[in-house]
Amino acid sequence: MRRSDLPDGFVVGTATASYQIEGATREDGRGDSIWDTFARVPGAIADGTTGDVADDHYHRSAEDVALMGDLGFDAYRFSIAWPRIQADGRGTPNKAGIDFYRRLAESLLERGVTPWATLYHWDLPQALEDRGGWLERDTALRFADYAHEVADRLGDVVTDWITLNEPWCSAFLGYASGHHAPGRTLGSRSAHAAHHLLLGHGLALEALRDTRPEARVGTTLNLYSVRPAGDSEGDADAARRIDGLSNRFFLDPVLRGSYPADVLDDLGETEWFAENATDDDLRRISAPIDFLGINYYSRHTVASGSVPGPDAPASAYPGSEHVRFIQTGAPVTQMGWEIHPDGMVDVLRQAHELAPDLPLYITENGAAYPDRVDADGEIDDPARVDYLQAHFEAARDAVDAGLPLQGYFIWSLMDNWEWAWGYSRRFGIVHVDYDTQKRTPKRSARWVADFLRS
Protein backbone atom coordinates (compact mmCIF):
# COMPACT_ATOMS: atom_id res chain seq x y z
CA MET A 1 0.00 0.00 0.00
CA ARG A 2 1.14 3.55 -0.77
CA ARG A 3 0.19 6.89 0.63
CA SER A 4 -1.38 7.74 -2.71
CA ASP A 5 -3.97 5.01 -2.00
CA LEU A 6 -5.42 7.41 0.57
CA PRO A 7 -7.42 10.43 -0.59
CA ASP A 8 -5.80 13.84 -1.10
CA GLY A 9 -5.86 15.80 2.10
CA PHE A 10 -5.99 12.69 4.28
CA VAL A 11 -4.08 13.69 7.44
CA VAL A 12 -1.33 11.40 8.71
CA GLY A 13 -0.12 12.44 12.12
CA THR A 14 1.31 11.17 15.34
CA ALA A 15 0.19 11.62 18.93
CA THR A 16 1.50 11.99 22.48
CA ALA A 17 0.15 13.20 25.83
CA SER A 18 1.56 15.75 28.28
CA TYR A 19 2.18 13.64 31.39
CA GLN A 20 3.61 10.79 29.32
CA ILE A 21 6.37 12.88 27.72
CA GLU A 22 6.92 16.30 29.27
CA GLY A 23 8.63 15.72 32.62
CA ALA A 24 9.50 19.04 34.34
CA THR A 25 6.54 18.45 36.62
CA ARG A 26 7.72 20.98 39.21
CA GLU A 27 8.92 23.73 36.88
CA ASP A 28 7.61 27.11 35.86
CA GLY A 29 4.59 27.09 38.13
CA ARG A 30 3.04 23.76 37.14
CA GLY A 31 0.75 22.40 39.84
CA ASP A 32 0.31 18.75 40.75
CA SER A 33 -2.04 16.60 38.74
CA ILE A 34 -3.82 13.45 39.87
CA TRP A 35 -1.13 11.44 38.07
CA ASP A 36 1.69 13.04 40.11
CA THR A 37 -0.16 11.85 43.21
CA PHE A 38 -1.23 8.45 41.90
CA ALA A 39 2.22 7.51 40.56
CA ARG A 40 3.51 7.81 44.13
CA VAL A 41 1.02 5.33 45.57
CA PRO A 42 3.00 2.14 46.33
CA GLY A 43 2.08 -0.57 43.84
CA ALA A 44 0.09 1.69 41.52
CA ILE A 45 2.66 1.69 38.71
CA ALA A 46 4.14 -1.60 37.47
CA ASP A 47 7.75 -0.44 37.60
CA GLY A 48 7.37 2.01 40.48
CA THR A 49 8.25 5.02 38.31
CA THR A 50 6.66 8.46 37.81
CA GLY A 51 6.43 10.92 34.92
CA ASP A 52 8.73 13.39 36.74
CA VAL A 53 11.23 13.23 33.89
CA ALA A 54 9.57 11.04 31.23
CA ASP A 55 10.98 12.10 27.82
CA ASP A 56 12.04 15.49 29.15
CA HIS A 57 10.07 16.88 26.24
CA TYR A 58 9.49 20.13 28.13
CA HIS A 59 13.16 20.93 27.50
CA ARG A 60 13.55 19.10 24.21
CA SER A 61 10.48 20.08 22.26
CA ALA A 62 12.56 21.75 19.52
CA GLU A 63 14.36 18.47 18.82
CA ASP A 64 11.11 16.51 18.89
CA VAL A 65 9.41 18.90 16.48
CA ALA A 66 12.39 18.69 14.11
CA LEU A 67 12.09 14.91 14.22
CA MET A 68 8.40 15.04 13.25
CA GLY A 69 9.17 17.45 10.46
CA ASP A 70 11.93 15.17 9.17
CA LEU A 71 9.68 12.10 9.29
CA GLY A 72 7.17 14.03 7.20
CA PHE A 73 4.07 14.05 9.41
CA ASP A 74 1.19 16.34 8.44
CA ALA A 75 -0.04 16.85 12.00
CA TYR A 76 0.89 16.37 15.62
CA ARG A 77 -1.69 15.67 18.33
CA PHE A 78 -0.33 16.68 21.74
CA SER A 79 -2.12 17.46 24.97
CA ILE A 80 -2.04 20.51 27.18
CA ALA A 81 -1.36 19.86 30.86
CA TRP A 82 -4.18 21.66 32.67
CA PRO A 83 -2.03 22.16 35.83
CA ARG A 84 0.61 23.98 33.74
CA ILE A 85 -2.08 26.48 32.77
CA GLN A 86 -3.97 26.65 36.07
CA ALA A 87 -1.93 25.10 38.89
CA ASP A 88 -5.01 24.68 41.09
CA GLY A 89 -7.50 24.24 38.28
CA ARG A 90 -8.82 27.79 38.38
CA GLY A 91 -7.85 31.42 37.96
CA THR A 92 -5.55 33.46 35.77
CA PRO A 93 -3.50 31.30 33.41
CA ASN A 94 0.16 30.77 34.13
CA LYS A 95 2.11 32.62 31.45
CA ALA A 96 5.02 30.15 31.44
CA GLY A 97 2.64 27.29 30.67
CA ILE A 98 0.93 29.19 27.86
CA ASP A 99 4.32 30.22 26.43
CA PHE A 100 5.52 26.62 26.31
CA TYR A 101 2.55 25.49 24.20
CA ARG A 102 2.71 28.63 22.05
CA ARG A 103 6.36 27.93 21.20
CA LEU A 104 5.47 24.31 20.49
CA ALA A 105 2.61 25.25 18.14
CA GLU A 106 4.66 27.93 16.39
CA SER A 107 7.60 25.62 15.80
CA LEU A 108 5.26 22.95 14.43
CA LEU A 109 3.73 25.45 12.02
CA GLU A 110 7.21 26.51 10.90
CA ARG A 111 7.91 22.88 10.02
CA GLY A 112 4.62 22.49 8.19
CA VAL A 113 3.14 20.22 10.87
CA THR A 114 -0.40 21.16 11.94
CA PRO A 115 -0.84 21.30 15.73
CA TRP A 116 -3.85 19.43 17.16
CA ALA A 117 -4.33 20.16 20.85
CA THR A 118 -6.16 17.90 23.30
CA LEU A 119 -7.34 19.84 26.34
CA TYR A 120 -7.67 16.90 28.70
CA HIS A 121 -5.53 13.81 28.44
CA TRP A 122 -6.07 12.78 32.06
CA ASP A 123 -3.94 15.20 34.11
CA LEU A 124 -6.64 16.76 36.29
CA PRO A 125 -5.25 19.36 38.72
CA GLN A 126 -4.96 17.60 42.09
CA ALA A 127 -6.64 20.58 43.76
CA LEU A 128 -9.83 19.76 41.84
CA GLU A 129 -9.63 16.08 42.75
CA ASP A 130 -9.37 17.18 46.39
CA ARG A 131 -12.80 18.76 45.90
CA GLY A 132 -14.27 15.57 44.44
CA GLY A 133 -12.76 15.51 40.95
CA TRP A 134 -15.04 14.36 38.14
CA LEU A 135 -17.64 13.15 40.64
CA GLU A 136 -18.44 16.84 41.08
CA ARG A 137 -20.40 18.78 38.53
CA ASP A 138 -18.31 21.85 39.30
CA THR A 139 -15.26 20.21 37.69
CA ALA A 140 -17.04 20.44 34.33
CA LEU A 141 -17.50 24.19 34.85
CA ARG A 142 -13.84 24.57 35.78
CA PHE A 143 -12.90 22.67 32.62
CA ALA A 144 -14.93 25.04 30.45
CA ASP A 145 -13.20 28.01 32.05
CA TYR A 146 -9.79 26.45 31.36
CA ALA A 147 -10.85 25.76 27.75
CA HIS A 148 -11.83 29.40 27.33
CA GLU A 149 -8.49 30.66 28.70
CA VAL A 150 -6.47 28.33 26.49
CA ALA A 151 -8.48 29.11 23.35
CA ASP A 152 -8.19 32.83 24.07
CA ARG A 153 -4.41 32.65 24.35
CA LEU A 154 -3.55 29.94 21.82
CA GLY A 155 -6.43 30.02 19.37
CA ASP A 156 -4.40 32.04 16.86
CA VAL A 157 -1.84 29.22 16.50
CA VAL A 158 -4.06 26.17 17.10
CA THR A 159 -7.22 25.56 15.07
CA ASP A 160 -7.86 21.86 15.73
CA TRP A 161 -9.03 21.09 19.24
CA ILE A 162 -10.00 17.88 21.04
CA THR A 163 -11.80 18.40 24.33
CA LEU A 164 -11.36 15.03 26.06
CA ASN A 165 -9.22 12.00 25.48
CA GLU A 166 -11.02 8.72 26.22
CA PRO A 167 -13.55 9.65 28.91
CA TRP A 168 -14.21 5.90 29.36
CA CYS A 169 -10.71 5.54 30.83
CA SER A 170 -11.01 8.65 33.00
CA ALA A 171 -14.32 7.48 34.46
CA PHE A 172 -14.03 3.71 34.68
CA LEU A 173 -10.27 3.10 35.11
CA GLY A 174 -10.08 6.19 37.33
CA TYR A 175 -13.17 5.74 39.52
CA ALA A 176 -14.27 2.08 39.11
CA SER A 177 -11.31 -0.31 38.71
CA GLY A 178 -8.83 2.16 40.22
CA HIS A 179 -6.10 1.23 37.74
CA HIS A 180 -5.69 4.86 36.76
CA ALA A 181 -5.59 8.10 38.72
CA PRO A 182 -7.24 9.00 41.00
CA GLY A 183 -7.35 5.27 41.80
CA ARG A 184 -10.82 5.12 43.29
CA THR A 185 -13.04 2.02 43.32
CA LEU A 186 -16.59 3.28 43.52
CA GLY A 187 -18.44 0.78 41.35
CA SER A 188 -21.37 2.26 39.45
CA ARG A 189 -20.92 5.71 40.97
CA SER A 190 -18.04 6.05 38.48
CA ALA A 191 -20.75 6.66 35.87
CA HIS A 192 -21.40 10.04 37.50
CA ALA A 193 -17.80 10.92 36.61
CA ALA A 194 -18.55 9.90 33.01
CA HIS A 195 -21.50 12.29 32.90
CA HIS A 196 -19.50 15.18 34.32
CA LEU A 197 -16.68 14.51 31.85
CA LEU A 198 -19.17 14.60 28.98
CA LEU A 199 -20.76 17.75 30.38
CA GLY A 200 -17.23 19.18 30.56
CA HIS A 201 -16.89 18.36 26.86
CA GLY A 202 -20.15 20.13 26.05
CA LEU A 203 -19.31 23.23 28.08
CA ALA A 204 -15.75 23.39 26.73
CA LEU A 205 -17.12 23.06 23.19
CA GLU A 206 -19.37 26.04 23.85
CA ALA A 207 -16.47 28.02 25.34
CA LEU A 208 -14.23 27.26 22.37
CA ARG A 209 -16.92 28.25 19.89
CA ASP A 210 -17.60 31.53 21.74
CA THR A 211 -13.93 32.38 22.08
CA ARG A 212 -12.72 31.24 18.65
CA PRO A 213 -15.51 30.87 16.09
CA GLU A 214 -12.97 29.58 13.55
CA ALA A 215 -11.88 26.64 15.77
CA ARG A 216 -12.51 23.05 14.64
CA VAL A 217 -13.58 21.13 17.70
CA GLY A 218 -14.08 17.45 18.35
CA THR A 219 -13.66 14.91 21.10
CA THR A 220 -11.88 11.55 21.26
CA LEU A 221 -13.45 8.27 22.38
CA ASN A 222 -11.75 4.90 22.74
CA LEU A 223 -13.95 2.42 20.94
CA TYR A 224 -13.71 -1.36 20.66
CA SER A 225 -15.06 -3.81 18.18
CA VAL A 226 -17.11 -6.09 20.46
CA ARG A 227 -18.49 -9.52 19.63
CA PRO A 228 -19.93 -12.45 21.57
CA ALA A 229 -17.73 -15.54 21.97
CA GLY A 230 -20.55 -17.94 21.12
CA ASP A 231 -24.16 -17.88 20.04
CA SER A 232 -25.75 -18.33 23.46
CA GLU A 233 -28.11 -15.68 24.79
CA GLY A 234 -25.74 -15.10 27.69
CA ASP A 235 -22.86 -14.28 25.35
CA ALA A 236 -25.05 -11.98 23.30
CA ASP A 237 -25.99 -10.18 26.49
CA ALA A 238 -22.32 -9.93 27.49
CA ALA A 239 -21.55 -8.28 24.13
CA ARG A 240 -24.49 -5.91 24.51
CA ARG A 241 -23.19 -4.87 27.95
CA ILE A 242 -19.56 -4.34 26.95
CA ASP A 243 -20.45 -2.55 23.71
CA GLY A 244 -22.88 -0.57 25.86
CA LEU A 245 -20.45 0.61 28.50
CA SER A 246 -17.38 1.03 26.26
CA ASN A 247 -18.96 2.45 23.12
CA ARG A 248 -22.64 3.41 23.27
CA PHE A 249 -22.45 5.07 26.70
CA PHE A 250 -20.27 7.76 25.05
CA LEU A 251 -21.34 7.68 21.41
CA ASP A 252 -25.05 8.04 22.19
CA PRO A 253 -24.95 11.17 24.37
CA VAL A 254 -22.47 12.93 22.05
CA LEU A 255 -24.09 11.97 18.75
CA ARG A 256 -27.77 11.45 19.67
CA GLY A 257 -28.26 13.41 22.87
CA SER A 258 -29.33 10.53 25.11
CA TYR A 259 -27.82 7.85 27.32
CA PRO A 260 -28.61 4.23 26.42
CA ALA A 261 -31.34 3.08 28.80
CA ASP A 262 -30.07 -0.51 28.91
CA VAL A 263 -26.63 0.62 30.11
CA LEU A 264 -28.12 2.84 32.83
CA ASP A 265 -30.12 -0.19 33.87
CA ASP A 266 -27.03 -2.48 33.91
CA LEU A 267 -25.32 0.12 36.10
CA GLY A 268 -28.34 0.59 38.38
CA GLU A 269 -28.02 4.33 37.75
CA THR A 270 -31.30 5.14 35.98
CA GLU A 271 -32.52 7.30 38.82
CA TRP A 272 -29.36 9.37 39.27
CA PHE A 273 -29.23 10.08 35.55
CA ALA A 274 -32.92 11.02 35.44
CA GLU A 275 -32.29 13.59 38.16
CA ASN A 276 -28.84 14.85 37.21
CA ALA A 277 -28.33 14.41 33.47
CA THR A 278 -30.80 17.13 32.52
CA ASP A 279 -32.13 17.87 29.04
CA ASP A 280 -30.02 20.97 29.12
CA ASP A 281 -26.88 18.92 29.84
CA LEU A 282 -27.66 16.55 27.00
CA ARG A 283 -28.33 19.43 24.63
CA ARG A 284 -24.84 20.73 25.41
CA ILE A 285 -23.17 17.31 25.23
CA SER A 286 -24.72 16.65 21.81
CA ALA A 287 -24.10 20.10 20.31
CA PRO A 288 -22.63 19.73 16.82
CA ILE A 289 -18.93 18.92 16.67
CA ASP A 290 -16.67 19.29 13.65
CA PHE A 291 -15.27 15.77 13.86
CA LEU A 292 -15.14 12.72 16.09
CA GLY A 293 -11.77 11.29 17.14
CA ILE A 294 -11.59 7.56 17.70
CA ASN A 295 -8.74 5.75 19.43
CA TYR A 296 -8.71 2.19 18.19
CA TYR A 297 -6.41 -0.54 19.46
CA SER A 298 -8.22 -3.84 19.71
CA ARG A 299 -11.33 -5.93 19.79
CA HIS A 300 -13.14 -7.59 22.69
CA THR A 301 -14.57 -11.10 22.50
CA VAL A 302 -16.83 -11.62 25.48
CA ALA A 303 -18.84 -14.37 27.14
CA SER A 304 -21.13 -14.69 30.09
CA GLY A 305 -19.54 -16.13 33.23
CA SER A 306 -20.34 -16.45 36.91
CA VAL A 307 -20.46 -13.47 39.24
CA PRO A 308 -17.04 -13.11 40.92
CA GLY A 309 -16.80 -13.36 44.71
CA PRO A 310 -16.41 -10.47 47.15
CA ASP A 311 -12.59 -10.62 47.01
CA ALA A 312 -12.44 -10.11 43.24
CA PRO A 313 -10.54 -6.99 42.13
CA ALA A 314 -12.72 -3.98 41.33
CA SER A 315 -13.99 -4.09 37.78
CA ALA A 316 -13.84 -1.41 35.09
CA TYR A 317 -17.29 -2.64 34.00
CA PRO A 318 -19.51 -2.00 37.03
CA GLY A 319 -22.76 -3.96 36.90
CA SER A 320 -21.24 -6.40 34.39
CA GLU A 321 -18.70 -8.12 36.62
CA HIS A 322 -19.77 -11.53 35.37
CA VAL A 323 -18.64 -10.85 31.80
CA ARG A 324 -15.50 -12.75 30.81
CA PHE A 325 -13.04 -11.38 28.25
CA ILE A 326 -11.89 -14.28 26.08
CA GLN A 327 -8.38 -14.75 24.70
CA THR A 328 -9.14 -16.08 21.24
CA GLY A 329 -5.61 -17.18 20.43
CA ALA A 330 -5.25 -14.47 17.79
CA PRO A 331 -1.90 -12.61 17.87
CA VAL A 332 -1.58 -9.93 20.55
CA THR A 333 0.81 -7.04 21.22
CA GLN A 334 2.89 -6.83 24.39
CA MET A 335 -0.13 -5.26 26.10
CA GLY A 336 -2.03 -8.51 25.48
CA TRP A 337 -4.33 -6.59 23.11
CA GLU A 338 -5.53 -8.67 20.19
CA ILE A 339 -4.47 -7.39 16.77
CA HIS A 340 -7.60 -6.95 14.68
CA PRO A 341 -7.32 -4.24 12.00
CA ASP A 342 -10.83 -4.91 10.61
CA GLY A 343 -12.21 -3.82 13.97
CA MET A 344 -11.09 -0.31 13.10
CA VAL A 345 -13.55 -0.33 10.23
CA ASP A 346 -16.25 -1.69 12.58
CA VAL A 347 -15.91 1.16 15.07
CA LEU A 348 -15.79 3.78 12.31
CA ARG A 349 -18.99 2.32 10.89
CA GLN A 350 -20.66 2.28 14.30
CA ALA A 351 -19.97 6.00 14.75
CA HIS A 352 -20.88 6.81 11.15
CA GLU A 353 -24.29 5.18 11.46
CA LEU A 354 -25.15 7.56 14.28
CA ALA A 355 -23.85 10.68 12.53
CA PRO A 356 -23.68 10.18 8.77
CA ASP A 357 -22.25 13.62 7.98
CA LEU A 358 -19.60 13.75 10.67
CA PRO A 359 -15.92 13.59 9.65
CA LEU A 360 -14.02 10.89 11.56
CA TYR A 361 -10.37 10.63 12.52
CA ILE A 362 -8.42 7.81 14.09
CA THR A 363 -6.68 9.90 16.74
CA GLU A 364 -4.61 6.99 18.14
CA ASN A 365 -3.53 3.58 16.93
CA GLY A 366 -0.29 1.76 17.60
CA ALA A 367 1.43 -1.10 19.36
CA ALA A 368 3.79 -1.89 22.23
CA TYR A 369 6.52 -4.44 21.67
CA PRO A 370 9.59 -5.31 23.73
CA ASP A 371 12.10 -3.57 21.44
CA ARG A 372 15.80 -4.37 21.63
CA VAL A 373 18.65 -2.06 20.72
CA ASP A 374 21.12 -4.10 18.68
CA ALA A 375 24.92 -3.85 18.73
CA ASP A 376 24.86 -1.09 16.09
CA GLY A 377 22.39 0.93 18.12
CA GLU A 378 19.54 0.14 15.70
CA ILE A 379 16.03 -0.90 16.74
CA ASP A 380 14.51 -3.37 14.36
CA ASP A 381 10.77 -3.63 15.09
CA PRO A 382 9.17 -5.57 12.24
CA ALA A 383 6.08 -6.46 14.32
CA ARG A 384 5.28 -2.77 14.77
CA VAL A 385 5.77 -2.17 11.04
CA ASP A 386 3.30 -4.98 10.32
CA TYR A 387 0.83 -3.60 12.83
CA LEU A 388 0.96 -0.09 11.37
CA GLN A 389 0.81 -1.31 7.79
CA ALA A 390 -2.25 -3.46 8.53
CA HIS A 391 -4.00 -0.51 10.15
CA PHE A 392 -3.14 1.86 7.29
CA GLU A 393 -4.74 -0.76 5.04
CA ALA A 394 -7.79 -0.79 7.30
CA ALA A 395 -7.93 3.01 6.99
CA ARG A 396 -7.89 2.66 3.21
CA ASP A 397 -10.60 -0.02 3.41
CA ALA A 398 -12.73 2.33 5.51
CA VAL A 399 -12.33 5.11 2.95
CA ASP A 400 -13.06 2.71 0.09
CA ALA A 401 -16.21 1.60 1.92
CA GLY A 402 -17.39 5.21 1.88
CA LEU A 403 -16.74 6.02 5.53
CA PRO A 404 -15.77 9.69 6.09
CA LEU A 405 -12.37 8.91 7.62
CA GLN A 406 -10.17 11.98 7.14
CA GLY A 407 -7.01 11.16 9.05
CA TYR A 408 -5.02 8.77 11.17
CA PHE A 409 -2.58 9.44 14.03
CA ILE A 410 0.05 6.94 15.17
CA TRP A 411 0.43 6.32 18.88
CA SER A 412 3.11 7.25 19.56
CA LEU A 413 5.85 9.49 18.24
CA MET A 414 8.28 8.20 20.85
CA ASP A 415 8.47 5.76 23.73
CA ASN A 416 7.00 7.29 26.85
CA TRP A 417 5.57 6.76 30.32
CA GLU A 418 2.72 4.34 29.71
CA TRP A 419 0.49 5.14 32.71
CA ALA A 420 0.11 2.15 35.09
CA TRP A 421 2.84 0.36 33.11
CA GLY A 422 5.42 3.08 33.66
CA TYR A 423 8.40 2.83 31.31
CA SER A 424 7.90 -0.92 30.82
CA ARG A 425 5.83 -0.57 27.64
CA ARG A 426 7.20 1.09 24.50
CA PHE A 427 4.74 2.37 21.89
CA GLY A 428 7.07 4.77 20.05
CA ILE A 429 8.22 4.64 16.48
CA VAL A 430 11.17 6.55 17.90
CA HIS A 431 13.16 4.86 20.66
CA VAL A 432 14.01 6.83 23.79
CA ASP A 433 16.98 5.91 25.98
CA TYR A 434 15.70 7.07 29.36
CA ASP A 435 19.24 7.42 30.80
CA THR A 436 20.52 9.75 28.11
CA GLN A 437 17.24 10.98 26.52
CA LYS A 438 18.69 10.06 23.15
CA ARG A 439 16.01 9.65 20.47
CA THR A 440 16.63 6.98 17.80
CA PRO A 441 14.12 6.39 15.02
CA LYS A 442 13.21 2.69 14.94
CA ARG A 443 12.81 0.78 11.71
CA SER A 444 9.09 1.55 11.99
CA ALA A 445 9.82 5.30 11.91
CA ARG A 446 11.82 4.87 8.72
CA TRP A 447 8.98 2.78 7.30
CA VAL A 448 6.49 5.55 8.13
CA ALA A 449 8.75 8.21 6.58
CA ASP A 450 8.98 6.15 3.37
CA PHE A 451 5.22 5.60 3.42
CA LEU A 452 4.61 9.32 3.79
CA ARG A 453 6.75 10.02 0.75
CA SER A 454 5.28 7.20 -1.36
Ligand code: FCB
Ligand atom coordinates in the same frame (compact mmCIF):
# COMPACT_ATOMS: atom_id res chain seq x y z
C1 FCB B 1 -4.60 5.13 25.15
C2 FCB B 1 -4.15 6.45 25.75
C3 FCB B 1 -2.72 6.81 25.44
C4 FCB B 1 -1.82 5.58 25.49
C5 FCB B 1 -2.38 4.48 24.64
C6 FCB B 1 -1.51 3.26 24.58
O1 FCB B 1 -5.62 4.60 25.91
O2 FCB B 1 -4.96 7.50 25.29
O3 FCB B 1 -2.32 7.80 26.33
O4 FCB B 1 -1.66 5.19 26.80
O5 FCB B 1 -3.65 4.12 25.10
